[in-house]
Amino acid sequence: MTSSVRPSKTVLISGASVAGPALALWLHRYGFVPTVVEKAPALRTGGYKVDLRGGAIEICARMGILDEVRARSTDMAGGSYVDSRGRTIGELPAEIFGGREEGDDEIMRGDLARILYERTRDDVEYLFGDSIARLDEDADGVTVTFDSGTVRRFDLVVGADGMHSHTRRLVFGDERRFRRHLGAYISIFSAPNRLGLTRWETYHALPHKLVCVYATAGERSDTAKNLFIFSAPDELPYAHHDTAAQKRLLAKAFAGDDWEIPALIADSADADDFYFDSVALIRMDRWSRGRVVLVGDAAHCASPASGQGTGLALTGAYVLAGELAAAGGAHERAFAAYEAVMRPGVEQNQRMAEGFVKELTVDTRWKIALRMFMVRTLPRTPWKNLIAKKIRDDIQKAANAVPLKEYGAYEAHRLAS
Numbered sequence: 001m002t003s004s005v006r007p008s009k010t011v012l013i014s015g016a017s018v019a020g021p022a023l024a025l026w027l028h029r030y031g032f033v034p035t036v037v038e039k040a041p042a043l044r045t046g047g048y049k050v051d052l053r054g055g056a057i058e059i060c061a062r063m064g065i066l067d068e069v070r071a072r073s074t075d076m077a078g079g080s081y082v083d084s085r086g087r088t089i090g091e092l093p094a095e096i097f098g099g100r101e102e103g104d105d106e107i108m109r110g111d112l113a114r115i116l117y118e119r120t121r122d123d124v125e126y127l128f129g130d131s132i133a134r135l136d137e138d139a140d141g142v143t144v145t146f147d148s149g150t151v152r153r154f155d156l157v158v159g160a161d162g163m164h165s166h167t168r169r170l171v172f173g174d175e176r177r178f179r180r181h182l183g184a185y186i187s188i189f190s191a192p193n194r195l196g197l198t199r200w201e202t203y204h205a206l207p208h209k210l211v212c213v214y215a216t217a218g219e220r221s222d223t224a225k226n227l228f229i230f231s232a233p234d235e236l237p238y239a240h241h242d243t244a245a246q247k248r249l250l251a252k253a254f255a256g257d258d259w260e261i262p263a264l265i266a267d268s269a270d271a272d273d274f275y276f277d278s279v280a281l282i283r284m285d286r287w288s289r290g291r292v293v294l295v296g297d298a299a300h301c302a303s304p305a306s307g308q309g310t311g312l313a314l315t316g317a318y319v320l321a322g323e324l325a326a327a328g329g330a331h332e333r334a335f336a337a338y339e340a341v342m343r344p345g346v347e348q349n350q351r352m353a354e355g356f357v358k359e360l361t362v363d364t365r366w367k368i369a370l371r372m373f374m375v376r377t378l379p380r381t382p383w384k385n386l387i388a389k390k391i392r393d394d395i396q397k398a399a400n401a402v403p404l405k406e407y408g409a410y411e412a413h414r415l416a417s
């Protein structure tokens with residue numbers, strides 16, 4: 001691949017969730033011309049509450065969206081574990097559940113996507129309901145053919161289209177080469193607030209399974225989220241676009257279970273934001289090829305087990321745009337620098353996910369009883385702060401693992417056209 005003769009300026013970004021709009025915000029600030037294409041007909045809502053810690057909070061501040069993020073905080077008060085008859089076994093405050101430090105926050109994924117979209121939509125072209133069909137790269141740029149039939153030229157193309165990245169498949173090949181299933185599945189969707197929760201999460205553990213119902217501060221009082229996790233050592237056969245098949249798999253995994261589970265599962269029938277996916281990592285030797293680069297989950301999904309996927313997506317967007325600006329649009333140099341800055345932190349977070357995934361579910365009733373004993377006694381032990389700190393410290397190290405260079409000097413910079 002030869003170096004570009006002129007600096008790259010126009011950038012097509014595939015995916016309008018977290019990484020895509022965040023990248024667009026920064027690129028626009030540095031004088032690039034980003035366009036975002038999103039397969040869904042409109043901004044996608046749904047998803048679970050996501051943690052923003054350490055570096056991700058700093059990036060929100062530098063993006064100028066921190067006040068909005070704070071205003072949309074889930075503001076959870078805490079949570080409890082219940083037994084099969086719904087009796088409370090123990091309660092824990094939100095700090096212990098979230099592993100958050102002072103200043104960290106939590107927000108619904110859909111709210112964060114909306115904040116980023118609303119912040120960029122006046123400056124950035126968004127193409128909803130379309131997708132990249134074909135990429136033809138030459139020395140000067142990339143000719144992009146869209147599903148709609150439109151053909152356009154861009155200097156660079158960025159895949160910010162998530163764990164099942166279509167851009168990755170077009171440029172690097174089959175997802176299975178890069179995906180590492182961590183042995184569990186997760187599903188979440190909006191549902192009636194059956195438990196009457198307010199800023200609270202209620203858990204019920206079964207062997208190999210965990211169910212959680214929660215309602216955040218921003219939630220309407222009559223709605224909640226139903227969340228299910230179950231272990232499955234092997235990957236389940238289904239197409240990731242096939243929601244009906246996913247609902248069937250979920251129902252099968254929890255068939256005959258106690259507590260409120262039958263009703264909570266039945267709620268999935270009416271959910272228009274149903275989410276179901278494997279808890280998996282994406283691991284690649286490199287994140288760019290020629291004029292195409294990946295960011296966020298598309299490059300390095302760390303899975304829900306890390307609790308860091310959204311933070312890493314924001315960080316990747318910040319670093320990629322910053323390095324492109326620092327290199328004056330010389331993409332080869334920028335992509336190499338982006339990867340050098342991000343990769344050690346990404347690997348640290350992925351290792352953390354491999355450890356945490358083992359804690360998502362518990363395999364026997366005896367171990368569940370032990371865990372419930374700890375939940376019951378922890379708030380009363382004198383070491384509760386020490387234990388909470390130990391959990392926090394490990395997460396905080398991972399949340400601050402990517403060094404945040406100051407790229408602010410490039411904000412006034414306008415690239416030569």
Ligand SMILES: Cc1cc2nc3c(=O)[nH]c(=O)nc-3n(C[C@H](O)[C@H](O)[C@H](O)COP(=O)(O)OP(=O)(O)OC[C@H]3O[C@@H](n4cnc5c(N)ncnc54)[C@H](O)[C@@H]3O)c2cc1C
Nearest residue numbers: 015017018019039047048131161162166296297304309313
């Ligand atoms: C609706 C939704 C719900 C989610 N819920 C959870 C959850 O409950 N738990 C969890 O751990 N993670 C969830 N995630 C993933 C989580 O958002 C990411 O781990 C993290 O925020 C990183 O974001 P990202 O922008 O890299 O990728 P993602 O958030 O996955 O976003 C990828 C975006 O690309 C779009 N896209 C996909 N294919 C194409 C294509 N061919 N052309 C154009 N656009 C395309 C998608 O529609 C999506 O908007 C969810 C993602 C979505 C989109």
